[in-house]
Amino acid sequence: MKQFVFAAILGVCAQTSTAQDMVTYTTDQDFDDVAFGIESAITDAGLVVDHVSHVGAMLERTRADVGSDMVLFEKADVYSFCSATISRQVMEADPMNIVFCPYDIFLAQQPGSDQVVVGYRQFPEGAMQTVQKLLDDIVQEAIGE
Known part of the structure; x- marks a missing residue:
């Protein structure tokens, strides 16, 4: 029963993030x-x-396979x-704060942009x-803010 409740909690958390x-x-x-x-600020x-998930590279590599012609990112990790x-x-x-571990920081650059967006999810x-x-x-150290 505990596993079912835990799985239900994880599912709700994953579905409500926007x-x-x-x-x-x-x-x-x-x-x-x-x-x-x-990477330096983390260490x-x-x-x-x-x-390190190379999300941008994965999306580009699989773009044609899923029938898309849209390039989402120049780079994204x-x-x-x-x-x-x-x-x-x-x-x-x-103990249910386990749902937030590990912690993630993303960075992304869209095609044609000279801007890099860096961020993370908000926490309760x-x-x-x-x-x-x-x-x-970590983010502020990385970008010199």
Whole structure:
């Protein structure tokens, strides 16, 4: 029964996330410089990048296979990572905060744009604001804000 409730909670959370549920910053910096800044800021915080999803490359590689002619991104990546200390803190406050782990920061550049958008999802009030502050600090460090 617990697994069913947990799966239902995960499904609701995944379905309710929308574009307005994110924090974004826009910069004129080169995409690769911003990517290096994100990775550096994560490691400077004593954290390890668990995975980099090359979303833009995947979408471009599969574009024709799914019958689309729309190029969505020049480049787009998502950096996934976690913090044992902060994750323990927020999950001790509420074990169901597991739904937010790992933490993700995305960066994307649309075709023909010299702007790079960097961002992350907003988190609920309470304990998860510690994670939101961490992500905001990382993004701001990466783009020099």
